[in-house]
Amino acid sequence: NAGVTQTPKFQVLKTGQSMTLQCAQDMNHEYMSWYRQDPGMGLRLIHYSVGAGITDQGEVPNGYNVSRSTTEDFPLRLLSAAPSQTSVYFCASSYGPEGYTFGSGTRLTVV
Amino acid sequence: GQQVMQIPQYQHVQEGEDFTTYCNSSTTLSNIQWYKQRPGGHPVFLIQLVKSGEVKKQKRLTFQFGEAKKNSSLHITATQTTDVGTYFCAGRRGQTSYDKVIFGPGTSLSVIP
Numbered sequence: 647n648a649g650v651t652q653t654p655k656f657q658v659l660k661t662g663q664s665m666t667l668q669c670a671q672d673m674n675h676e677y678m679s680w681y682r683q684d685p686g687m688g689l690r691l692i693h694y695s696v697g698a699g700i701t702d703q704g705e706v707p708n709g710y711n712v713s714r715s716t717t718e719d720f721p722l723r724l725l726s727a728a729p730s731q732t733s734v735y736f737c738a739s740s741y742g743p744e745g746y747t748f749g750s751g752t753r754l755t756v757v
Numbered sequence: 758g759q760q761v762m763q764i765p766q767y768q769h770v771q772e773g774e775d776f777t778t779y780c781n782s783s784t785t786l787s788n789i790q791w792y793k794q795r796p797g798g799h800p801v802f803l804i805q806l807v808k809s810g811e812v813k814k815q816k817r818l819t820f821q822f823g824e825a826k827k828n829s830s831l832h833i834t835a836t837q838t839t840d841v842g843t844y845f846c847a848g849r850r851g852q853t854s855y856d857k858v859i860f861g862p863g864t865s866l867s868v869i870p
Contacts, residue, residue: 669851688862745790745802
């Protein structure tokens with residue numbers, strides 16, 4: 647039981663590049679979400695999904711896309727990276743309205 | 758929109774002293790969750806409170822949910838160096854996973870040995 651797995655752990659992008667942050671969970675959790683964490687800002691919700699085929703926007707969705715084709719996977723796509731997207735990204739999942747299990751995070755730097 | 762605030766932002770204590778962080782929501786919550794994040798790590802779920810006035814304990818940690826379900830607190834008795842980290846509260850307005858959880862900005866705890 648691996649929990650929530652995020653890849654890569656570290657990434658450096660040039661402005662304008664695109665990439666996909668991967669998130670997979672093996673707990674059969676229906677709910678998955680992406681947060682970004684910036685100093686002094688706490689965790690801000692980017693996008694979330696309550697099941698395969700269902701996604702919705704969070705607090706800061708601009709510049710990011712998501713899809714949920716399976717229960718296990720919830721990738722986050724950066725369409726055209728900007729320096730303002732430099733952050734630590736966490737994927738989280740839960741079973742219903744219970745506490746979240748977080749992945750170990752992806753540290754992204756956009757130069 | 759819904760806002761969740763936490764005070765203090767930072768707290769430095771001597772080992773053995775008590776510590777309390779407070780969480781306040783602009784709206785009534787259906788439940789509140791608490792998480793701990795060690796430096797360089799990821800948030801780890803500690804507990805969820807659901808009932809008005811609920812109090813739960815985990816060893817030296819005591820969690821309270823206010824009567825109006827708009828505020829909460831986490832109290833640590835006799836802090837240890839292992840308590841170092843950032844403590845986040847997270848509030849949910851609705852009853853289901855369709856309802857977003859909004860995190861507070863966190864309280865960073867430093868423990869001086």
